[in-house]
Amino acid sequence: MAKRTRSSIRGCFVLGVAVCLASQAVTRNLNFSQLSPPGRRELLSAAAAGVLLTGYAPLALAKVDACKEGANNCFSTTSVGKNGMSTWKWPAGKTRSTAIADLRAVIEAYPKEGQGDVDKGGWSFAVDQLTDAGSGYARLEFQSGIGNFAKFFNGGKPFVDDLEVSVEPGSEAVGVRSASRLGDSDFAVNAKRINYLAAALRAMGWDAPGVVVA
Numbered sequence: 001m002a003k004r005t006r007s008s009i010r011g012c013f014v015l016g017v018a019v020c021l022a023s024q025a026v027t028r029n030l031n032f033s034q035l036s037p038p039g040r041r042e043l044l045s046a047a048a049a050g051v052l053l054t055g056y057a058p059l060a061l062a063k064v065d066a067c068k069e070g071a072n073n074c075f076s077t078t079s080v081g082k083n084g085m086s087t088w089k090w091p092a093g094k095t096r097s098t099a100i101a102d103l104r105a106v107i108e109a110y111p112k113e114g115q116g117d118v119d120k121g122g123w124s125f126a127v128d129q130l131t132d133a134g135s136g137y138a139r140l141e142f143q144s145g146i147g148n149f150a151k152f153f154n155g156g157k158p159f160v161d162d163l164e165v166s167v168e169p170g171s172e173a174v175g176v177r178s179a180s181r182l183g184d185s186d187f188a189v190n191a192k193r194i195n196y197l198a199a200a201l202r203a204m205g206w207d208a209p210g211v212v213v214a
Contacts, residue, residue: 063137064164064177073186074179075194075211085194087173088201088208097132100167103174104130106200107140107165115196118144118189121158136167144189159183161190188213 067074067083075085090099107130114120121143130138143158159182166175178190195210202208 063166063168064175067177067179071179072184073190074177075190076177076179077175078177085176085211086209087168087175088198088206089173091205091207092172094172094205096136096167096172099172099174100130100132100136102201102204102206103165103167106197106204107138109200110197114144116192118187118192119161120144123163126162130165130167136169137165139164142189142193161186161193163193 064076064078066078067076069079069081069083071083074083076083077085077087079085088103090102094102110119110123112122114122119142123140123142125138126141127137127139129135140163142161142163144161159180161178161180164175164177168175176194178194180186180190191211191213195213198208198210
């Protein structure tokens with residue numbers, strides 16, 4: 001499903017480029033055969049067109065999703081109210097490249113056996129562009145509720161949570177989202193996960209507020 005979605009997005013991006021080229025043809029009274037390859041401005045316009053056509057940003061411009069309004073198992077920097085949280089800002093003087101390295105180091109140091117009695121099933125990268133050459137975006141999958149808890153409440157399968165981080169382009173902040181896929185209450189697992197990572201970043205000089213554990 002994800003592969004199909006990304007293919008659709010790429011297709012709409014190409015369609016956006018076509019829209020820009022057609023616009024050039026009309027504006028300049030040219031034939032398509034006379035058009036030069038699109039430059040940076042045209043490509044940016046195409047990206048915007050892709051968003052308008054699909055409702056999704058291209059992957060290279062991905063930002064974290066908002067929570068469903070009123071959800072009891074989600075926090076996001078793109079949400080407000082009880083689901084909202086502050087972005088994580090790196091110290092002045094630090095480059096985007098070193099900030100990405102900091103963030104990646106903190107994530108990779110997260111215990112595979114979990115912490116604070118959460119995430120005992122481990123974690124893994126589902127989407128990994130958290131590099132200097134990449135978009136600065138990553139989505140990770142964490143497994144909680146293993147053992148008897150999973151047996152009684154989820155047919156023996158662990159509960160999967162998603163953590164998104166995005167080093168925002170043109171800013172000195174990281175967008176964050178942590179959410180459970182199933183259920184309503186999350187037994188504070190998302191808050192504990194966020195707070196663990198935020199504390200590790202604060203130890204490196206970041207302004208990384210946590211969230212309140214209900």
